[in-house]
Amino acid sequence: MDNKEKQKERILRVSGVNVLKCMKCGKCSGTCPSYDEMDYHPHQFVYMVEKGEIEPLLKSKSIYKCLSCFACVERCPRGVEPAKIVEAIRLEVIRKQGENHLKPNQIPQLLDEDLPQQAIVSAFRKYSK
Amino acid sequence: MIFSYYPGCTLKTKAKELNFYAYQSAKALGIELQELPEWQCCGGTYPMAKDETATKLSSVRALTLARDLGNDLVTLCSACHNVLKQVNNDMQNDEKIASKANIYLQLKTPYHGETKVLHYLEVLRDCIGFEEIAKKVVNPLKGKKIAAYYGCLLLRPSKVMQMDNPENPRIIEDFIKAIGAEPVIYPFRNECCGGYLTMEDKALTQKKSNTVMGSAQEFGAEMITTACPLCLYNLRKNATEHDLPVIYFTELLAEALGVKED
Numbered sequence: 001m002d003n004k005e006k007q008k009e010r011i012l013r014v015s016g017v018n019v020l021k022c023m024k025c026g027k028c029s030g031t032c033p034s035y036d037e038m039d040y041h042p043h044q045f046v047y048m049v050e051k052g053e054i055e056p057l058l059k060s061k062s063i064y065k066c067l068s069c070f071a072c073v074e075r076c077p078r079g080v081e082p083a084k085i086v087e088a089i090r091l092e093v094i095r096k097q098g099e100n101h102l103k104p105n106q107i108p109q110l111l112d113e114d115l116p117q118q119a120i121v122s123a124f125r126k127y128s129k
Numbered sequence: 130m131i132f133s134y135y136p137g138c139t140l141k142t143k144a145k146e147l148n149f150y151a152y153q154s155a156k157a158l159g160i161e162l163q164e165l166p167e168w169q170c171c172g173g174t175y176p177m178a179k180d181e182t183a184t185k186l187s188s189v190r191a192l193t194l195a196r197d198l199g200n201d202l203v204t205l206c207s208a209c210h211n212v213l214k215q216v217n218n219d220m221q222n223d224e225k226i227a228s229k230a231n232i233y234l235q236l237k238t239p240y241h242g243e244t245k246v247l248h249y250l251e252v253l254r255d256c257i258g259f260e261e262i263a264k265k266v267v268n269p270l271k272g273k274k275i276a277a278y279y280g281c282l283l284l285r286p287s288k289v290m291q292m293d294n295p296e297n298p299r300i301i302e303d304f305i306k307a308i309g310a311e312p313v314i315y316p317f318r319n320e321c322c323g324g325y326l327t328m329e330d331k332a333l334t335q336k337k338s339n340t341v342m343g344s345a346q347e348f349g350a351e352m353i354t355t356a357c358p359l360c361l362y363n364l365r366k367n368a369t370e371h372d373l374p375v376i377y378f379t380e381l382l383a384e385a386l387g388v389k390e391d
Contacts (some may be wrong), residue, residue: 016179030258033321037333064329069281069321074295103306104326110328114366116143116358118208122173123186128331 008052009101019050022079028072028082037064042072042082049085054092063090064101064127080128094129113123130256131313132247133200133283134162137209138170144206144358150379150389151205151249157256157386158265165194171212173325188216189230192244199244203252205379206261211282212289217242218289243313248283249379250300251292251357254354259307267387269309275381276313276350277301278341280360281321295319296320301354304378308385313358315348317341335367342368354378 001009012019022043029041040060041049048057057063063086072082093099102123140148155162169187176184192213197204206208219226222240231239247255253262279298287295298319302312322332322341342364345353351376355361364375383389 004389010374014178033323033337034333034334036312037330065326067281067321067324067326068177069324071281071321074285084177091178099151112163112366112379114143114362115327116139116357116362117170117324118137118139118144118173118206118357119328119362120209121138121170122359123328125172125174126325127329 004052004054006050007054011049011085011088011092014091015084017046017081017084019046019085022046022050022080023078023079027075027077028080031071031075033064033067033069033071034062037062037065040105042086044083045089046080046082049089051059053087057089058093060089062086063093066090068126071117090126091129094127100128131200132203132252133195134164135209135213136164136167136300137204137206139170139275140206144361144377147205147356147358147377147379147386149375150383153388154382156377157383157388158262159321160252160257162199163200163317165191166212167194167200169209170243171209171210173212174217176213179223179226182226182233185216185219185226185230189220189234189240192217192220192242193234193240196240196244201247201386203247203249205249205356207282207355208281208359210246210283211226213285214246215289217244217246217267220381232260233248235238236360248292248356248371249292253304253382259303262382263307263309266307266309266385266387269307269383270381273310274349274351275305275310276315276345276348276353277305277318278322278345278353278360278364278375279319280355280357281319281324283356284319301378304382308381310381313345313350315350317344322360322366324359324363327363327367330351330366334363335365335369338363338367339370342371342373346371352376353382
């Protein structure tokens with residue numbers, strides 16, 4: 001297996017998603033609250049991983065726009081759970097040395113007196129390793 | 130009725146009133162919430178990846194502790210509830226995750242999801258009953274039009290959360306009726322407020338929060354109630370075009386039960 005195939009295999013394993021179940025109805029993208037801010041939409045993540053076209057997804061800003069709201073997971077008529085593919089792609093990036101998307105020294109300027117800790121821990125879990 | 134209780138990081142800090150009024154109301158309803166003697170932050174979002182183990186352990190520790198105490202575990206923050214319940218589901222149904230977590234924690238008795246996790250709202254509905262609560266209301270919030278805001282984490286994924294119908298929930302509306310007020314149904318009550326993206330993309334969160342609050346207002350709400358500290362923050366701070374008050378449901382409960390002290 002070459003590196004690209006290994007990477008696809010890893011993304012499928014880490015996500016636990018069976019991309020072949022997708023029937024391309026687009027409901028995941030239709031229900032995604034971050035749709036307008038994404039360059040690639042959830043249904044494209046599923047399809048592109050199936051085709052092994054992973055490089056553009058690694059560079060996509062969509063991986064930092066997913067809200068983990070589980071709307072696509074809930075509403076997919078085939079139980080594909082696209083958010084888990086987006087998560088696996090994001091991990092593929094931030095698990096690499098030096099690729100953290102949010103760093104502790106950025107936090108002070110993002111704080112206001114009411115910001116709940118929940119926001120900070122959630123953002124760290126999503127954006128940093 | 131005695132329950133173990135997992136407050137979570139935010140209820141000890143920025144969402145103290147969510148916690149405080151929950152205790153006051155529980156006392157008035159004959160419920161004892163016993164905070165777990167040791168707990169750690171759940172991390173705020175459920176780690177979805179199959180190979181994430183360490184990020185699930187704080188939840189497993191809390192769940193195991195409740196089991197060892199022989200209690201059901203009550204949560205209040207929507208995020209904590211979502212994370213604990215989804216991790217518990219993994220411990221029940223994903224043998225790979227469960228076995229890694231058990232090896233790591235070296236528990237005397239391995240944990241396989243025995244603890245029952247209940248949201249405070251489920252305690253009100255299933256253990257006390259909204260009819261019973263209505264009888265104890267001394268200060269009904271009569272005529273008040275209140276919009277329930279579920280957000281995403283209380284209901285989804287529904288096959289794991291099993292709290293309510295994910296597309297047409299009623300638990301908070303029934304709660305609103307029990308305290309004498311009038312629930313307002315509006316289409317964005319179970320759509321995302323923009324969550325933690327307030328740190329990454331404020332404009333996105335403002336758009337989402339404005340949509341939610343604008344919709345509630347359009348359908349006649351005078352107030353929004355929620356169980357989630359981040360939803361409350363976003364609706365208060367990021368719904369920049371609207372100014373409906375946003376109040377934790379436990380504060381409304383304490384007020385209705387006549388036990389609200391500042």
